[in-house]
Amino acid sequence: MSGGQQSYQLSEYLEKLPGTTFRKLYQQPSTAFAIFRRMLPPLAKVFVQALLYMPSPLLLSELDVWVRAEGKMQRDRALSILRSLHIIQITPPGKDKPQEMQLTTNFKNSLRLALEGGGSHNSFGVPSTLPVAPRIDIAHLDGYARKKWEDILHYVVNSVPAQNDGGGGVSGGGPKTSVKELLLIGRLVERRHDTQAGVGITQAGFTFLLQEANAQVWTLLLLWLEAADRAKGEAKGAANTDSIDMLSFLFMLASLELGRAYNTGALTETRRNMLPHLVDFGLIFIPREDTRQYFPTRLATTLTSSASSLRSVSSGFNAATANNPGDASSLGTTPETSAASKGSVIIETNYRLYAYTSSPLQIAVLGLFTQLNMRFAGMATGRLTRDSIRRAIGFGITADQIISYLASHAHDQMVRAAAATGRPVLPPTVVDQIRLWQLENERMRTSAGFLFKDFDSLEEYVSLSSYADEVGVLVWRSDKKRMFYASKIEQLRDYLKSRKKAE
Amino acid sequence: MVKAVRGVLVECEPAIKSILVHIDSTHHHEFIIEDLDDTHLFVKEAMLQVLKSKLEERLRETYRPDEPLEDSE
Numbered sequence: 139m140s141g142g143q144q145s146y147q148l149s150e151y152l153e154k155l156p157g158t159t160f161r162k163l164y165q166q167p168s169t170a171f172a173i174f175r176r177m178l179p180p181l182a183k184v185f186v187q188a189l190l191y192m193p194s195p196l197l198l199s200e201l202d203v204w205v206r207a208e209g210k211m212q213r214d215r216a217l218s219i220l221r222s223l224h225i226i227q228i229t230p231p232g233k234d235k236p237q238e239m240q241l242t243t244n245f246k247n248s249l250r251l252a253l254e255g256g257g258s259h260n261s262f263g264v265p266s267t268l269p270v271a272p273r274i275d276i277a278h279l280d281g282y283a284r285k286k287w288e289d290i291l292h293y294v295v296n297s298v299p300a301q302n303d304g305g306g307g308v309s310g311g312g313p314k315t316s317v318k319e320l321l322l323i324g325r326l327v328e329r330r331h332d333t334q335a336g337v338g339i340t341q342a343g344f345t346f347l348l349q350e351a352n353a354q355v356w357t358l359l360l361l362w363l364e365a366a367d368r369a370k371g372e373a374k375g376a377a378n379t380d381s382i383d384m385l386s387f388l389f390m391l392a393s394l395e396l397g398r399a400y401n402t403g404a405l406t407e408t409r410r411n412m413l414p415h416l417v418d419f420g421l422i423f424i425p426r427e428d429t430r431q432y433f434p435t436r437l438a439t440t441l442t443s444s445a446s447s448l449r450s451v452s453s454g455f456n457a458a459t460a461n462n463p464g465d466a467s468s469l470g471t472t473p474e475t476s477a478a479s480k481g482s483v484i485i486e487t488n489y490r491l492y493a494y495t496s497s498p499l500q501i502a503v504l505g506l507f508t509q510l511n512m513r514f515a516g517m518a519t520g521r522l523t524r525d526s527i528r529r530a531i532g533f534g535i536t537a538d539q540i541i542s543y544l545a546s547h548a549h550d551q552m553v554r555a556a557a558a559t560g561r562p563v564l565p566p567t568v569v570d571q572i573r574l575w576q577l578e579n580e581r582m583r584t585s586a587g588f589l590f591k592d593f594d595s596l597e598e599y600v601s602l603s604s605y606a607d608e609v610g611v612l613v614w615r616s617d618k619k620r621m622f623y624a625s626k627i628e629q630l631r632d633y634l635k636s637r638k639k640a641e
Numbered sequence: 642m643v644k645a646v647r648g649v650l651v652e653c654e655p656a657i658k659s660i661l662v663h664i665d666s667t668h669h670h671e672f673i674i675e676d677l678d679d680t681h682l683f684v685k686e687a688m689l690q691v692l693k694s695k696l697e698e699r700l701r702e703t704y705r706p707d708e709p710l711e712d713s714e
Contacts, residue, residue, distance in 0.1 A: 581696060582661075583652040588645045589675060589683050598643065613650060614681055621675070623650050623683065634643070
């Protein structure tokens with residue numbers, strides 16, 4: 139299992155998929171559209187849009203005319219992302235022929251279909267024609283999704299007293315057993331006998347908790363896809379699920395409209411088998427009395443919107459519901475300011491912290507890095523101390539995560555006072571001290587990767603290291619020793635191969 | 642021929658680095674693959690946790706942090 143240290147991100151998962159998987163994925167217009175919308179930086183989007191209706195391949199050299207000389211780095215990064223997602227093809231460099239680029243066939247066709255409409259692909263879901271119970275409105279779906287998701291987060295924070303100790307029994311509250319097992323497999327929690335619930339949070343679990351809601355959902359979904367893949371490999375027949383179909387179903391869910399009923403019958407069997415799990419995660423809602431319909435919740439419809447728009451589940455929900463209760467926007471764009479204005483945490487220059495909240499989840503999260511002293515109705519107080527921060531860092535939380543959590547959950551009094559005086563929201567002394575505490579505890583900053591050495595010539599060293607710099611994987615270099623360190627190896631290996639071919 | 646070696650890049654202050662180098666030299670050089678510069682080392686991935694705990698041990702012997710003043714609650 140590779141997800142032990144860091145929690146999963148969609149881009150990392152996608153980068154590891156082979157090209158054939160991408161070809162199949164891009165047969166679905168909704169997938170091509172979702173990847174285009176969520177995964178590409180602005181410049182890459184511009185390239186794709188320009189290439190989309192181009193009848194013949196574009197010379198790579200012509201791209202230089204579009205991009206200013208100082209933007210070469212962004213250009214190369216955009217191209218490398220497009221290539222790793224198998225959106226564009228670039229012909230290998232040769233002596234006789236200049237390099238050309240074009241969109242891959244499936245992606246081009248699907249994105250055109252998505253933009254123009256038409257086709258009988260049903261890729262964007264089939265709405266249900268059956269009558270909808272009046273109680274199922276957007277507020278109901280939001281409440282439902284929030285409860286499900288908070289249950290999962292609670293379980294990770296370990297504040298839900300579960301009755302089962304290590305067995306498969308059903309506990310009083312919290313998520314379903316299958317979800318719990320998934321968290322265990324993903325090593326977000328691990329079995330521990332000294333805690334009340336029998337499980338304890340891991341380093342990856344902490345990172346997971348402090349992520350924004352959107353990233354959390356993806357982390358869990360990708361864990362689930364991997365687990366399903368493995369189950370397929372071990373027991374044939376029992377869970378014969380096609381992970382490609384599963385992934386494109388998730389992308390399809392993201393394009394559905396919040397508050398609308400969709401037809402369960404129009405789904406493939408693989409997708410129908412996914413429904414119970416998605417219900418457990420709170421991504422969709424199926425009314426008990428009528429299982430022919432399913433409703434995507436906000437968790438599902440915001441899957442492919444910009445990741446930074448939701449800071450956390452609760453604040454995201456609050457902001458989203460306060461902003462546009464009627465507008466069932468599947469894009470779910472939530473201004474960050476309104477999410478922050480729902481904050482509840484006051485922190486003073488003397489490291490004292492007051493949280494005006496009665497949410498056990500938020501108090502539990504604060505408890506991860508705060509020494510909480512007193513709890514009243516609707517309020518908890520505590521202090522940030524060297525020990526409390528040290529403990530948090532020992533669990534794998536970074537100072538920046540703590541600071542950004544505090545900043546995004548700051549009470550609107552603090553935000554207003556800061557805006558009036560033109561000062562930062564958090565007291566600078568506290569921010570600096572948190573960073574200092576981290577430095578003191580983390581004497582070594584480490585990152586796994588690859589050291590490149592023993593180059594034959596200076597020219598070889600210079601070309602490979604500057605390529606590494608352009609694609610953004612270069613971390614350290616020494617011209618004197620002719621060595622450099624890169625965080626990833628795949629693109630550099632491809633580069634070396636294509637160079638060798640060209641020679 | 643160019644080689645790519647898998648491992649962990651460690652970035653730290655020069656003082657910490659010299660402690661790490663010393664630990665390495667008293668343990669049959671089983672941690673460090675390459676001494677990069679004053680603030681960077683390249684170490685074996687499998688040995689990182691051991692190296693970290695050895696450093697912690699060493700620091701505990703010599704280092705007493707000041708606790709900020711407690712105020713009354």
